[in-house]
Amino acid sequence: MTTVATTEAPPMRYPKLAQPWIALFLAILAELGIALFVLSVVSVPLIAVWVGIPLLLVVVPAARWFANCHRTMLAGFLGERIPRPYKKPPMPGMLMRLRTILTDPQTWRDIIWLLVNAVLGFTLCLLSAVLFLATLFYLVYPLLVGVTPEGVFTEPFGGLLTVNFWTSFLLMPVALIAFLIWQAAGERLLKANAFLARSLLGPTESAKLAMRVRELAESRAETVDTQAAELRRIERDLHDGAQARLAALSMNLGMAEEMVARDPAQAAALLTEARESASTALSELRDLVRGIHPPVLADRGLDGAVRALAMSCPFKVDVTYDVPGRPPAPVESAAYFAVAECLANAVKYSAATTAWIQITHEDEKLHMIVGDDGIGGAVIRPGGGLYGIERRLAAFDGTLTVVSPSAGPTTVIMELPCESSSLKTTPSSGTA
Amino acid sequence: MRVLIAEDHALLRDGLIRLLEAHDFEVVEAVDNGPRLVPALVEHRPDVAVVDVRLPPTFTDEGLKAAIEARSQVPGLPILVLSQYVEQLYARELLTGGGGGVGYLLKDRVSNVAEFLDAVRRVAAGGTAMDPDVIGQLLARNTRDEPIGRLTPRESEVLGLMAEGRSNAAIAGALFVTEKAVSKHTNNIFAKLDLPPSEDDNRRVIAVLTYLSSR
Numbered sequence A: 001m002t003t004v005a006t007t008e009a010p011p012m013r014y015p016k017l018a019q020p021w022i023a024l025f026l027a028i029l030a031e032l033g034i035a036l037f038v039l040s041v042v043s044v045p046l047i048a049v050w051v052g053i054p055l056l057l058v059v060v061p062a063a064r065w066f067a068n069c070h071r072t073m074l075a076g077f078l079g080e081r082i083p084r085p086y087k088k089p090p091m092p093g094m095l096m097r098l099r100t101i102l103t104d105p106q107t108w109r110d111i112i113w114l115l116v117n118a119v120l121g122f123t124l125c126l127l128s129a130v131l132f133l134a135t136l137f138y139l140v141y142p143l144l145v146g147v148t149p150e151g152v153f154t155e156p157f158g159g160l161l162t163v164n165f166w167t168s169f170l171l172m173p174v175a176l177i178a179f180l181i182w183q184a185a186g187e188r189l190l191k192a193n194a195f196l197a198r199s200l201l202g203p204t205e206s207a208k209l210a211m212r213v214r215e216l217a218e219s220r221a222e223t224v225d226t227q228a229a230e231l232r233r234i235e236r237d238l239h240d241g242a243q244a245r246l247a248a249l250s251m252n253l254g255m256a257e258e259m260v261a262r263d264p265a266q267a268a269a270l271l272t273e274a275r276e277s278a279s280t281a282l283s284e285l286r287d288l289v290r291g292i293h294p295p296v297l298a299d300r301g302l303d304g305a306v307r308a309l310a311m312s313c314p315f316k317v318d319v320t321y322d323v324p325g326r327p328p329a330p331v332e333s334a335a336y337f338a339v340a341e342c343l344a345n346a347v348k349y350s351a352a353t354t355a356w357i358q359i360t361h362e363d364e365k366l367h368m369i370v371g372d373d374g375i376g377g378a379v380i381r382p383g384g385g386l387y388g389i390e391r392r393l394a395a396f397d398g399t400l401t402v403v404s405p406s407a408g409p410t411t412v413i414m415e416l417p418c419e420s421s422s423l424k425t426t427p428s429s430g431t432a
Numbered sequence B: 001m002r003v004l005i006a007e008d009h010a011l012l013r014d015g016l017i018r019l020l021e022a023h024d025f026e027v028v029e030a031v032d033n034g035p036r037l038v039p040a041l042v043e044h045r046p047d048v049a050v051v052d053v054r055l056p057p058t059f060t061d062e063g064l065k066a067a068i069e070a071r072s073q074v075p076g077l078p079i080l081v082l083s084q085y086v087e088q089l090y091a092r093e094l095l096t097g098g099g100g101g102v103g104y105l106l107k108d109r110v111s112n113v114a115e116f117l118d119a120v121r122r123v124a125a126g127g128t129a130m131d132p133d134v135i136g137q138l139l140a141r142n143t144r145d146e147p148i149g150r151l152t153p154r155e156s157e158v159l160g161l162m163a164e165g166r167s168n169a170a171i172a173g174a175l176f177v178t179e180k181a182v183s184k185h186t187n188n189i190f191a192k193l194d195l196p197p198s199e200d201d202n203r204r205v206i207a208v209l210t211y212l213s214s215r
Helices: A016-049 A052-078 A094-103 A105-139 A141-147 A167-201 A205-259 A264-292 A295-311 A329-350 A385-394 B010-022 B034-044 B062-073 B088-096 B107-111 B113-124 B132-139 B153-164 B168-175 B179-192 B203-214
Strands: A316-322 A354-362 A365-372 A399-403 A410-417 B002-006 B026-031 B048-052 B079-083 B102-106 B128-130
Touching: A016 A052, A016 A105, A016 A167, A052 A094, A052 A105, A052 A167, A094 A105, A105 A141, A105 A167, A141 A167, A205 A264, A205 A385, A264 B107, A295 A316, A295 A329, A295 A354, A295 B088, A329 A354, A329 A365, A329 A385, A329 A410, A385 A399, A385 A410, B002 B010, B002 B034, B010 B026, B010 B048, B010 B107, B010 B113, B026 B034, B034 B062, B048 B062, B048 B113, B062 B079, B062 B088, B079 B088, B079 B107, B079 B113, B088 B102, B088 B132, B102 B107, B102 B113, B107 B113, B113 B128, B128 B132, B128 B153, B132 B153, B153 B168, B153 B179, B153 B203, B168 B179, B179 B203
Parallel strands: A316 A354, B002 B026, B002 B048, B048 B079, B079 B102, B102 B128
Antiparallel strands: A354 A365, A365 A410, A399 A410
């Protein structure tokens, strides 16, 4: 499935004061993870004596669950999703599952992470938590010295110096220093831990490629389906429309030919009928052609075609077009139909009085923005027009984003990959 | 009347020649490609040229471009453009050259011989012949803030027929009203579109053209 990133997560979802407690919690979890690490490491050699198999089937899912919890939690610190790059067993069955688990590199990376997290991750989290806790500790230090018996809290730095109730006040600036360090580094330490986790829990390059291949295969299958459906529609339209009309036309002509000497008036009527059905057939063919590939797109490219579209719209549409040369025909066609559909939506549902279309080429991508000043509330729902465009663009690895609050305005942002090298300069129309 | 034809389909070209010659037109030349068209137009200076939009070698809007080019070299050269489909964009481009003597019709219209010949003669006489499809699209626009929005439905109807290039008599015939009623409507249209009375008979053409090209 193609995922479209519509909203970016904010960098940090937690309030600042929750951080030390999260850090403490993560540090404790990191040490609990050690248990899972040990069990995993032990269970592998135990496969030889069969005990390892059930053990592994319990430990690995537990470790995955544990890792997934971390993926979700740490994503909050990273501000981006950490994907779950596990292989799916190709067939059902206990042994197949075991095999998949054992051959999935991510299983081993998870186990390495358990160890690294218990050592490095634990240190980072603990440091972050301790900095804050030290602040609290030294703020109430004189009180602690006052209420506890002599000798419990009087040697704050391991006997390096000894304080009494009064001199303990001199240590309060330590609270300030600890607080400042925590302020500056507390969040970074947590993020460092999150990055560390991502490098082991996130997908490797090859896993990323595998995911990409799956995505592309899905979108290709969908494209093939859409194309086939489109061909069926064209076949049906031709068969039920133009073809039938032409057959009737030729029949009428035959009848008129046969009748022309006997009954000229009747023959003339038949000829008129024949002419009318020829015009209808022509106009049906015209509509069909427009649906396959609009002639104006072939003539004038995307620029002219979009302008023509804007012109036939019942309200004012401003067009900005800034693309050097012409995109490859399939991209051009996809872009045209996407813009046309957006504009048709605006006409049908938005009650807009003006709209605007902006098409530019940047970063090897065709950027298309269609906006209107209507009532908004446009959503992508399966089977809807916007969904159709999204699928159509997905076939080209393009994306669609809709911003449409319920009071309007609506903006549809579309992107289609289109390398500069494939942009052809329009052939000059001869010297004539 | 001397006619020049530009059409690449042999069947259609022969049909057009036959049709026009049967009605006392003299076909001075029939070209079948774009590059040949402009020199032929400039050389023969026909009374009217019937030109297909799509011509070799590019099979895009070759004919339309040639028509515009020829009209810039020979101002007012009457050209009737025929096309398999009509596009407002093209109508506007043809008309922005200014003046009459232009037409833009769907190829289907040829089948109604009388109307087609009428259109050819109108263009030759310096009038216009716009396809009802173009005019229909134009008038169907939601025109809340524009002068054309102030027209009554009947007046829009009259403007539509006027835009196709028809005379008051023809409009009266089409709408089953008296010619006097039509001229009353046209005066109202001119008033609403801020076109002051003048001797210029092209005011009716301008009424539509200004609207078309102001978009």
